[in-house]
Amino acid sequence: MILKEKDLMTIDEIKNVILEIIRDIDDEADFTNLDPSEALRDQLDLDSMDFLDIVMELRKRYQIQIPEADYPQLATLDSCVNYLLPRLEAA
Amino acid sequence: MPQLSEDQRIVITGVGLAAPNADNLKDYRNNLLAGKSGVGEIDLRYIGKVPAGICSFPETQYRKRKENKRGTRAGCLGVYVANEAINDAGLADFSLYEQKRTGVYIGLTEHGTVETENEIFNLSQFQYNTDFWSHHHNPRTVLNNPAGEITMSLGITGPHYSIGGACAAGNAALIQGAQMLKLGEVDMALAGGISESTGSFGIFASFKAEGALAVHKDPAKACRPFDMQRNGIVVSEGACLFVLERLDKALARNAKIYGELAGYAMNSDAKDFVLPYGPRQAECMQLALDRADMKPEDIHIINTHATGTRQGDIEECNAIRNLFKNNPHTYINNTKSIIGHAMGAAGVLELAGNLLAFEDNLVHPTINVDSLDPECALDNLVANEPKKLETVNTILNNSFGMVGINSVVIVKKMTST
Numbered sequence: 001m002i003l004k005e006k007d008l009m010t011i012d013e014i015k016n017v018i019l020e021i022i023r024d025i026d027d028e029a030d031f032t033n034l035d036p037s038e039a040l041r042d043q044l045d046l047d048s049m050d051f052l053d054i055v056m057e058l059r060k061r062y063q064i065q066i067p068e069a070d071y072p073q074l075a076t077l078d079s080c081v082n083y084l085l086p087r088l089e090a091a
Numbered sequence: 092m093p094q095l096s097e098d099q100r101i102v103i104t105g106v107g108l109a110a111p112n113a114d115n116l117k118d119y120r121n122n123l124l125a126g127k128s129g130v131g132e133i134d135l136r137y138i139g140k141v142p143a144g145i146c147s148f149p150e151t152q153y154r155k156r157k158e159n160k161r162g163t164r165a166g167c168l169g170v171y172v173a174n175e176a177i178n179d180a181g182l183a184d185f186s187l188y189e190q191k192r193t194g195v196y197i198g199l200t201e202h203g204t205v206e207t208e209n210e211i212f213n214l215s216q217f218q219y220n221t222d223f224w225s226h227h228h229n230p231r232t233v234l235n236n237p238a239g240e241i242t243m244s245l246g247i248t249g250p251h252y253s254i255g256g257a258c259a260a261g262n263a264a265l266i267q268g269a270q271m272l273k274l275g276e277v278d279m280a281l282a283g284g285i286s287e288s289t290g291s292f293g294i295f296a297s298f299k300a301e302g303a304l305a306v307h308k309d310p311a312k313a314c315r316p317f318d319m320q321r322n323g324i325v326v327s328e329g330a331c332l333f334v335l336e337r338l339d340k341a342l343a344r345n346a347k348i349y350g351e352l353a354g355y356a357m358n359s360d361a362k363d364f365v366l367p368y369g370p371r372q373a374e375c376m377q378l379a380l381d382r383a384d385m386k387p388e389d390i391h392i393i394n395t396h397a398t399g400t401r402q403g404d405i406e407e408c409n410a411i412r413n414l415f416k417n418n419p420h421t422y423i424n425n426t427k428s429i430i431g432h433a434m435g436a437a438g439v440l441e442l443a444g445n446l447l448a449f450e451d452n453l454v455h456p457t458i459n460v461d462s463l464d465p466e467c468a469l470d471n472l473v474a475n476e477p478k479k480l481e482t483v484n485t486i487l488n489n490s491f492g493m494v495g496i497n498s499v500v501i502v503k504k505m506t507s508t
Contacts, residue, residue, distance in 0.1 A: 049161065049227070
């Protein structure tokens, strides 16, 4: 399927989706000083089960399967975007 | 039974609870004495509107919403009542009893039913593709879940596990906690029961299929043990944990002692999957009396298990009638009429509801007795209004369950050692 440009998710939209999912996991999460290049786990109260929540939510929303080997690529907000951008385009 | 040494006598020194009509012991007692029902109506998936008891309590007082969301409703209830109980006992800093010497024993009627129903419903939204089955299902449904969530909240590293005992489970866990203290396995026990059963349509539907689910246009009147118009069980959620410790240690620290666990017993009907059996219940009560070195006339309050089913109430009344006949000093009540049937929490919540009788000498009433069933017309049944006694020194607490499990606990007031 050829996506029109308006259908493609922007970098900011993907970031917002990730933050929205994290907010749903922990409504007290503080994003004020979040560094997009640093590990999310080091800045927020997230553990491995929370990352599985993120993976599951992406599966539910966008029908994308993220293999376990790729989980490290979801470590930072920036790496999430880099990893998800082509996959969400393809979704 | 010979007089036990103080390190073999087990006392209750803390109470934490969440009931459909209160989130602390004082309010709970006042509401029970006033006959203020905690039963309302819920609208549950597939089955629709049903009477049920739902607890209102500060769910984020002792842990974050994030953790409540990850865990189970039973865990949420458990964490609240465990923290309340240990605070009430004045033992929350673990300076006297270490965390590794503390045990958590939780009575459950069932566990995992709610979580499994929720997962299957979730899966139905994705054409039953199991890729969408939650990674949380295992930790939420292991049978030690509620006890384990409590240990994580309090940093308890001693033993934790669940006691599966149908609706006798709360008493069974209380007995287990006392036994572990007597054996020297732990120095402090958090013991009681938890029920999240109101989240399961299957539990309501199964009682309905058995003809044992209460219906009434006014939910507060749906649970009516001993009344001619009773038509079944009102399912409630709830939780109650007691802090148990050895008498010598409790006395040494000048602890407030709610009562001593003077006797207990469990036995089995060995007869039927669902129908209760009075003669075996009577044997269980007799065994508890023997262990407490008491006679029927020594008991001042019997808190009945009666759930509001036709046969169950009569079986228990017959058992009590046979054992406590010609006994003018024993009074009888029923807590379920006010809070519904809190399943695994029922035995301990009902005991907690009567514990303060040692201080106020009142027997809380059984409500909704408008037309007493002659077969349930026990002498000294306290109906609709509380009864003031000269003194209350002993409580016998019945708790029975499906597949023929019976439990009886006798608690006595601490007067002198």
